[in-house]
Amino acid sequence: MSESSGRVLPIYMVADESRSMTPVVDELNAGLRSLHDALLREPMAAAKVRFSILGFSDDVIVHSALVDLRVTSALPQLSVRGGTSYGAAFSLLLDRIPADVRALKREGFAVHRPAVFFLSDGQPTDPGDWEATYAKLTDREQTPTAPNIIACGIGEAKAETILKVATRPEFAFVATPGVEVGLAIAEFCAALTKSVIKSGQAIGGGEAELIVERPDNFKMAMDVV
Amino acid sequence: MARPAGWDPPVIGVPGEPAAVRAPVTQPYRPDTVIDGWSSEHFHVRCAAVRGHAHRAQGVPRQDECAVVLHPGSGAVIAVIADGVSSAELSHLGATMVCRTVVDYLLQVLDAGKEVDWLDLMRCAGWSLVEYAARQLAPPQPDASAGNAEPVPDPRRAERLLASTVVVALVRPDGPGRARAWLVRVGDSTGWLLRAGEWIALFAPLSGPADELVPDGVSALPRVPGELTPVMAELARGDVLVLGTDGFAEPLGDGTGALGELFAAGLATPPPMPKLAWLLDFTAGTHDDDRTVLALWPGADDPADEA
Numbered sequence: 001m002s003e004s005s006g007r008v009l010p011i012y013m014v015a016d017e018s019r020s021m022t023p024v025v026d027e028l029n030a031g032l033r034s035l036h037d038a039l040l041r042e043p044m045a046a047a048k049v050r051f052s053i054l055g056f057s058d059d060v061i062v063h064s065a066l067v068d069l070r071v072t073s074a075l076p077q078l079s080v081r082g083g084t085s086y087g088a089a090f091s092l093l094l095d096r097i098p099a100d101v102r103a104l105k106r107e108g109f110a111v112h113r114p115a116v117f118f119l120s121d122g123q124p125t126d127p128g129d130w131e132a133t134y135a136k137l138t139d140r141e142q143t144p145t146a147p148n149i150i151a152c153g154i155g156e157a158k159a160e161t162i163l164k165v166a167t168r169p170e171f172a173f174v175a176t177p178g179v180e181v182g183l184a185i186a187e188f189c190a191a192l193t194k195s196v197i198k199s200g201q202a203i204g205g206g207e208a209e210l211i212v213e214r215p216d217n218f219k220m221a222m223d224v225v
Numbered sequence: 226m227a228r229p230a231g232w233d234p235p236v237i238g239v240p241g242e243p244a245a246v247r248a249p250v251t252q253p254y255r256p257d258t259v260i261d262g263w264s265s266e267h268f269h270v271r272c273a274a275v276r277g278h279a280h281r282a283q284g285v286p287r288q289d290e291c292a293v294v295l296h297p298g299s300g301a302v303i304a305v306i307a308d309g310v311s312s313a314e315l316s317h318l319g320a321t322m323v324c325r326t327v328v329d330y331l332l333q334v335l336d337a338g339k340e341v342d343w344l345d346l347m348r349c350a351g352w353s354l355v356e357y358a359a360r361q362l363a364p365p366q367p368d369a370s371a372g373n374a375e376p377v378p379d380p381r382r383a384e385r386l387l388a389s390t391v392v393v394a395l396v397r398p399d400g401p402g403r404a405r406a407w408l409v410r411v412g413d414s415t416g417w418l419l420r421a422g423e424w425i426a427l428f429a430p431l432s433g434p435a436d437e438l439v440p441d442g443v444s445a446l447p448r449v450p451g452e453l454t455p456v457m458a459e460l461a462r463g464d465v466l467v468l469g470t471d472g473f474a475e476p477l478g479d480g481t482g483a484l485g486e487l488f489a490a491g492l493a494t495p496p497p498m499p500k501l502a503w504l505l506d507f508t509a510g511t512h513d514d515d516r517t518v519l520a521l522w523p524g525a526d527d528p529a530d531e532a
Contacts, residue, residue, distance in 0.1 A: 005238070006511030007439060007475070043242040044279055047511045101437055110439045110475070144437040210380050211351040211447045 005108035009115065010050045010066055010100055012093060012147070013192070016120040017055040018084040020155065024121070025080055027185045032075050035192060039069045046070045050104065052096075056089035057082035058125075066100045084122045086165070087130035093147065094137045101145045114147040117192050118165055119185070121155035131164075138167055152188045237476060237484045237509035244513075247284035249276075255286040255317060261293060262498045267300050267398035269495040272519035273502040274306075277472055279513035288389075289470050289515035290320035294328050296335040302396040303331045306517045308414050308470040310388040310445050315362065319354050319387030323446055326353040327393050341395060343409045344453045350391060351411075351447035358383035380447050388445040390414045392468050396521055402462035404523040407455040412445045415474050418458050419465040419520075422489040424480025427456050443471075465492050466521040472514035473505070484509065492520050 015021075015028060032053070039046040046069050053064040055078050063076035097114050104111050124130055140146045153162035153174040166172035173191075175184035249255060262271040276287035288309035295302055307323045309316025327350050334341050359376035390412025399405045408416050408427055418425040432440055444450075460466055467488075469477070477484050484507065491504045505516050 006509075008511070044244055044282055044511075044513055047242055098437075105437075111437070113438050113441055209448060209451065210384060211348055211355065211449050212380050214356075214378070215345055215348040215352055 006048065006110070007112060008048055008050050008104055008109045009112040010052070010097070010104065012052045012054060012066075012097070012114065012116045014054045014056060014089050014093070014116055014118045015078050016084060016122065017057045017061070017078055017080050018082060018122055018125075019080050020084075020122050021078075022080045024154070024185055025078055028119070029077050031185055031188070031190075031192075032078075034190075036069055036072070036075050043070055050100075052100075053078070054089065054092060055079070056085060056092075058085050058088065060088045060092040062092070062096075066096075066104075083125035084120060085126045085130070086120075086124040087126045087133050089118070090130060090133040090137050094133060094143065097137075097147060098143065098145050111145075114145060116147045116149045117188075118149055118151045119188060120151075120153060120157050120162075120165075122157055123161060134165070150192075152184075154184045154188075232503065234506040234508050235487055235504060237482075237487070237507050237512075239510045241278055241508045241510060241513055244278050244282035246281040249280070249286035250284050251286040251317065257281070257287060258502050259287075259291065260498045260502045261291070262495070262501075263293075263295070264495075265295050265300060265302070267404065267523060268295075268302050268396065269522040269524075270302060270304070270520065271492075271495055271498060271501050272304075272306075272517070273498075273505050274470075274517040275502055275505040275515065277513045277515040278508065280515060282513075286317045287515050288317045288320055289472065289517040290317070290324050290389075291468075291517050291519050292324040292328050293519055293521075294332070296332060299335055300398045301335055302394075302521060303328050303335075304394040304396065304466075304468060304519050304521060306392050306414055306468045306470055306519050308390045308412065308472070308515065308517070310390070310443060313384065313386055313388040313445075315386045316389055318357070319389040319446070322353050322357050322387065323350045323389045323391050326350045327391065331393075331395060341407070341455075343407075343455050344449070346393065347391075347409065347411055347446070347449045347453060351449050354387040354389070354447045355380050355383040358386050362386060383447050384445075388447070390443060390445045390470070392416055394466060394468060394519075394521070396460070396466065396523075398523070399459070402524040404460040404466075404521075406458045406460060406466050406521075408458065408468075409453055409455045411449060413440075413443050413474070414468070414470045414517075416456075416466065416468045417480070418460070419467050419489060419492060421463070422486075422493075424467075424477065424485055424489070426479075427458055460521075460523045462524040464523065467492065468517075468519040470515065470517040472512070472516035473518055475514070476507075476509045476512040488518070492518075495520075495522055 050066040052066040149167045150171045151162045151165035159174045257276045272291040274289040292305045305324045307320035309320040392410040392414045394408045396406040416427040
């Protein structure tokens with residue numbers, strides 16, 4: 001194909017479906033519905049996003065493979081079951097993300113680095129196991145399509161764990177103790193919606209260095225009018 | 226009211242999502258589209274910078290800018306395009322500042338009959354953003370007595386507010402119907418030699434076809450590479466030098482598709498000025514960024530070639 005079909009950003013919503021999520025799963029489903037509604041009102045933004053919903057517990061359920069939300073009538077419902085295996089979630093992402101990127105490229109899209117929104121309300125039930133899979137998933141040498149992971153902890157999730165999951169410290173969010181968990185989920189979904197709609201061109205340093213001194217020959221041009 | 230069908234934008238592949246055209250919320254006034262063009266003893270030039278469909282829908286000002294200026298003494302042309310980075314809040318002002326600084330700098334060098342120091346040119350263009358941010362966009366001073374103090378340059382703040390890519394071409398006449406162009410860039414805006422309908426890229430691609438993902442960010446002024454070697458292109462009669470921002474370059478790809486054909490035909494000879502802006506209003510899938518094209522034809526010195 002000689003012309004690109006445009007740029008797309010693959011987004012994976014990875015939600016904890018362990019039994020402890022029972023009191024808040026309705027809020028989470030409502031948050032996803034409002035995300036869908038917001039995107040339908042912004043078709044130009046929605047056109048540049050492909051969205052997948054994964055629910056993890058002892059295993060992972062692909063509720064929705066990567067889809068164009070403009071042609072999706074309704075998002076699937078999350079439910080609850082079993083424990084909290086982070087390893088199962090990262091293992092599935094490691095499997096799906098490179099394949100999804102290849103498929104999008106075959107369709108002629110230029111693909112942005114995928115984003116994973118990871119939401120958990122508890123500590124992993126597979127400590128010591130998930131870290132190796134996570135390391136491989138996020139190592140850009142081993143996995144060129146390594147995603148940015150935005151991690152949100154609610155309920156019993158510990159800040160130190162969420163910091164380990166987020167690929168940058170500023171991508172880690174932990175609900176303030178005392179804040180109602182449903183409210184934290186609503187805020188998380190609102191932040192997710194905003195990120196999805198606002199994803200655009202960003203500044204990246206590359207090989208270039210920020211100029212820090214006034215060059216000798218510098219003369220100010222006429223001010224911008 | 227239905228628009229006359231003849232002014233509907235060109236459709237490349239699948240049309241983009243239809244969207245409103247909202248007023249940009251900005252000061253100073255910034256028009257949706259700029260068009261320019263002229264002919265000199267040696268050259269014809271045309272350029273247009275058009276707000277993309279996404280910025281129109283969001284009420285965001287056009288962040289692309291262009292400038293094309295004749296140096297009367299030498300007959301050389303200074304051509305500049307700039308693309309303000311989306312995540313920089315006032316990058317439309319940055320793009321304009323960069324174009325003006327480059328033009329002023331090169332006019333002075335040409336007046337003095339000196340060789341161009343390309344790296345210094347880019348450093349000055351980058352620094353213009355730093356000083357503009359410090360002087361014109363300074364944060365409120367907490368201490369009123371500090372009002373007269375010299376503003377402190379803050380390159381990081383300038384980058385956050387004003388970051389912009391740039392491509393500069395200096396084109397000198399080189400005998401009847403011929404010219405030599407020197408080009409430099411920072412960022413993902415780029416240039417081509419359009420020869421017999423073929424788009425010949427003048428800069429190495431920033432990401433190869435084997436790369437899995439698009440680069441995470443764009444490098445832009447006030448960042449400047451450590452080294453900078455200009456690309457030289459020799460133009461003959463019938464050739465077109467084309468500069469374009471990524472809003473044009475991305476959908477163009479290698480130029481062998483429908484957009485490449487449309488523009489190769491549209492730029493075969495200097496088009497009427499509004500026609501270039503109309504061509505740039507194309508709709509193509511999710512390609513909804515601002516788009517700028519600046520084109521230069523050597524050969525205005527041949528009376529038979531007068532457009």
